[in-house]
Structure formats: C-alpha cells, structure tokens
Amino acid sequence: MDCIAHRGFPGVNPENTVTAVANAATRADAVEVDVRICGSGELVVCHDETVDRTTDGSGPVSAHTAEELAALSVEGSDQGVPTFEDVVEAVPGDVTLYAELKERGTGEAVERVAADAAPEVVVSSFDPGALTEVTELPTALVQWEGEGLVSRARELGCSAVAPNLDACDASLVERAHGAGLDVTAWTVTDPGETEELQEAGADGAITDFPDCCPS
Structure with missing residues (x-):
C-alpha cells in the first residue's frame, strides 16, 4: 500500500510548501x-x-498575486505560498504528485504544467465539475462518504476514488476494485488506521505523518 503525504506531511512540515513537498518526497x-x-x-x-x-x-488567495503569496510566512516558517510549478519542480520523477483541485477553472492549467513535469501527476477533487476539465491525466474523485462513490467515479472516467477514512472498508474497496478503481483513503493520523486500511485492501493511505506510512 502506498504512502501519500497529505499536504507534504503537515504534522511535521509547514503544509503545502516547497520544503514540505521536497522533504515528504x-x-x-x-x-x-x-x-x-x-x-x-x-x-x-x-x-x-x-x-x-x-x-x-x-484575505482570499484570489486577492493576492503570486509574488505577494510567496512573500508570506506559512506557519511561522521561511516558506511562502508556492506556485504549482514550483511544487512540481520539487517532486522527483519516481514520486507521484496528487493535485487536488479546490476550484473549477484549474484543470486545464494543471494539465499544461504536468505535461512537462518529471513526476506522474494525478488530479483529484471533491467537485465532479472540476474533474471534467481534465482530459489527459488520471483522476480521482474525493468524497466524505462511500455511498455512490464508485458509480460516480465510473461515470466521470476516474481511475481512483478517495473516500474519507471512516467510509473506507473492505466492502467499498471490493466494489471499487471490481470497477477497476484504486482506493486511497484520507486522512490517516495514527499507525493503527494504516493497518486497518491495509486489512481492508486499500491501495493508498493519505496521511499527515511519515510515521503512519505503511511498513
């Protein structure tokens, strides 16, 4: 089972920063x-x-320029809010990058950046509409509950589903695998939760802490 560093392991790093991503990789x-x-x-x-x-x-992210965001301090560190391109450059080719779209209008731009990226990029989102913007990269539908997740992901042409940890059990994994979908669950904060996901047959654990990575 894969270990997926949620926001670059925010339990030990300033989340979503270049340093966090590089260390997590x-x-x-x-x-x-x-x-x-x-x-x-x-x-x-x-x-x-x-x-x-x-x-x-x-203030809103949308009210700041990229330069202004880079000048901020994330969680008291010397790291600012990075561009997606900066993050992509920090990920080596043997590590997969999951890009979760938080709003519509980002899918095509993510694909353009990913076209020249070293790592494989997988696009995920809670919003099915955001995923429909993605045509060239593998996608994963994120959802709090397990009900309807597999059928919605199949309709969208996804390659994976990402249920909340509480909704991820052996039955959901079996249905997803039967539909040709991988299963990555979030957010793991305890090694015991990793073990439960392994027993359920999940393909990945999305975790805040490196100590929760599967052994």
Missing part, C-alpha cells in the same frame, strides 16, 4: 497538494480559500 510514494488560482492568474498551492489560517497574511 524522500519518505513517501506520493505527495498530495491543493491547487487554486491566485489574483495574478497563476496556479498556487493552498488548501483554504483564504491565507488566514496558514500564513501571517489575511
């Missing part, structure tokens, strides 16, 4: 980041709609 099979569009039009990596929670700045 040395310990995980894949790294997951969140993608938005900033005020100057570039793709940037930030989970929330605003920068208030994670940085010393305030």
Whole structure:
C-alpha cells in the first residue's frame, strides 16, 4: 500500500510548501497538494480559500498575486505560498504528485504544467465539475462518504476514488476494485488506521505523518 503525504506531511512540515513537498518526497510514494488560482492568474498551492489560517497574511488567495503569496510566512516558517510549478519542480520523477483541485477553472492549467513535469501527476477533487476539465491525466474523485462513490467515479472516467477514512472498508474497496478503481483513503493520523486500511485492501493511505506510512 502506498504512502501519500497529505499536504507534504503537515504534522511535521509547514503544509503545502516547497520544503514540505521536497522533504515528504524522500519518505513517501506520493505527495498530495491543493491547487487554486491566485489574483495574478497563476496556479498556487493552498488548501483554504483564504491565507488566514496558514500564513501571517489575511484575505482570499484570489486577492493576492503570486509574488505577494510567496512573500508570506506559512506557519511561522521561511516558506511562502508556492506556485504549482514550483511544487512540481520539487517532486522527483519516481514520486507521484496528487493535485487536488479546490476550484473549477484549474484543470486545464494543471494539465499544461504536468505535461512537462518529471513526476506522474494525478488530479483529484471533491467537485465532479472540476474533474471534467481534465482530459489527459488520471483522476480521482474525493468524497466524505462511500455511498455512490464508485458509480460516480465510473461515470466521470476516474481511475481512483478517495473516500474519507471512516467510509473506507473492505466492502467499498471490493466494489471499487471490481470497477477497476484504486482506493486511497484520507486522512490517516495514527499507525493503527494504516493497518486497518491495509486489512481492508486499500491501495493508498493519505496521511499527515511519515510515521503512519505503511511498513
């Protein structure tokens, strides 16, 4: 089972930063980041709609330029909010990059960046509409609950599903595998949860901590 570093292991790194991604890539099979569009039009990596929670700045991501975002301090570090291109460059070719689309209008731009990227890029999203923008890359539908997840993912042409940890059991994994879909569950914060996912037959654990990676 693969270890997927959620936001670059935010349990030990400033989340969604270049340093977090680079460090996580040395310990995980894949790294997951969140993608938005900033005020100057570039793709940037930030989970929330605003920068208030994670940085010393305030206001919507969409109200800041890429340069302004880079000048902020994420979680008291010397790292700013990076562009998606900067993050892609920090991931080696033997590590997969999961790009979670946090808003529509980002899919085509992610594909353009990914076309010249060293790592394989998988695009995920809670929003089916965002995934329909992606035509060239493998996709994964993210969902809190397991009900209807497999059928929705098949309709969208996805290659994987990403249920919440509480919704991921052996029955869901069996249905997904029967439909030709991989299963990566989130968010693991305890090694015991990793073991439960392994027993259920999941393909990946999306985790905040490197110590939760499958052994």
